[in-house]
Amino acid sequence: xxxxxxxxxxxxxxxxxxxxxxxxxxxxxxxxxxxxxxxxxxxxxxxxxxxxxxxxxxxxxxxxxxxxxxxxxxxxxxxxxxxxxxxxxxxxxxxxxxxxxxxxxxxxxxxxxxxxxxxxxxxxxxxxxxxxxxxxxxxxxxxxxxxxxxxxxxxxxxxxxxxxxxxxxxxxxxxxxxxxxxxxxx
Amino acid sequence: xxxxxxxxxxxxxxxxxxxxxxxxxxxxxxxxxxxxxxxxxxxxxxxxxxxxxxxxxxxxxxxxxxxxxxxxxxxxxxxxxxxxxxxxxxxxxxxxxxxxxxxxxxxxxxxxxxxxxxxxxxxxxxxxxxxxxxxxxxx
Numbered sequence: 001x002x003x004x005x006x007x008x009x010x011x012x013x014x015x016x017x018x019x020x021x022x023x024x025x026x027x028x029x030x031x032x033x034x035x036x037x038x039x040x041x042x043x044x045x046x047x048x049x050x051x052x053x054x055x056x057x058x059x060x061x062x063x064x065x066x067x068x069x070x071x072x073x074x075x076x077x078x079x080x081x082x083x084x085x086x087x088x089x090x091x092x093x094x095x096x097x098x099x100x101x102x103x104x105x106x107x108x109x110x111x112x113x114x115x116x117x118x119x120x121x122x123x124x125x126x127x128x129x130x131x132x133x134x135x136x137x138x139x140x141x142x143x144x145x146x147x148x149x150x151x152x153x154x155x156x157x158x159x160x161x162x163x164x165x166x167x168x169x170x171x172x173x174x175x176x177x178x179x180x181x182x183x184x185x186x
Numbered sequence: 187x188x189x190x191x192x193x194x195x196x197x198x199x200x201x202x203x204x205x206x207x208x209x210x211x212x213x214x215x216x217x218x219x220x221x222x223x224x225x226x227x228x229x230x231x232x233x234x235x236x237x238x239x240x241x242x243x244x245x246x247x248x249x250x251x252x253x254x255x256x257x258x259x260x261x262x263x264x265x266x267x268x269x270x271x272x273x274x275x276x277x278x279x280x281x282x283x284x285x286x287x288x289x290x291x292x293x294x295x296x297x298x299x300x301x302x303x304x305x306x307x308x309x310x311x312x313x314x315x316x317x318x319x320x321x322x323x324x325x
Contacts, residue, residue: 023217023220023221026220027213027216027217030212030213030216031209031213034206034209034212034213034216035203035204035205035206035209036201036203038203038206038212039200039203039204039206040200040203043200052212055212056212056215056216056219059216060216060219060220060223063220076201118196118199118200118202133196134200137193137196137197137200138197138200140197165189165192165193165196168192168196169192172195172199
């Protein structure tokens, strides 16, 4: 899926090529951003296999709608929003929420050096807190958008986000324990 | 770290996902899905084109050209007889082909060409509408 020169191009250029049907250009975009999208879905609580399925669906949808991407935000943010919405839809359809299982193994696998570990920190949040924080700070959705997507009152969403961030701050505060190694993040 | 600093800090942390070891496999799977989708669309368009072509051909063959017949047009009788003969031969060939595929009653049956056209158009419109509805539900 790679062709010479594509790796040097900006996301907006690649998206324009993809909008014209260039699958190799889109492949480069997928190569650049798939890890972030997959990680977001896992951080929202999806099992790795489900997260990968949804990430693939999100990228396929993004390819079909590439003409709608105007470069106003980043391409990654655009796909992350698509992926987050697809996950919420799937979650709503299945009426259940799976957060454990493979998630712990994955968190260990991506952090073999014991550096700053957002994934482990997110495990300490309740499900609604994790979802709201991930949607807001990971997928870039506004509080009203989260409230609509989760069918929750706006005040409840704000509370979940605030409590979630407070917990994360306690865990990740630089200079205290694990978060003191934040400078290693790369 | 203040609240104002912490928000962007967390956002950056979300953006810093380490590369997954199976990224190449993920990209290959996705490319295969995109390729099969493109193939499916090509086949769909091809089938739709073939059906449209058959309908158009049948319409053309059964068209009454309103050629004036009479003594004053030289060779009119011959042309009419030849045209009728060709028309008959082609229709017979199509009929035979459709019978071989078990579709004898479909194209040349009781339905008129205009009826078939509108049925085909309605089917395409329904498919397009279903696709739009599905997409709008996805996101």
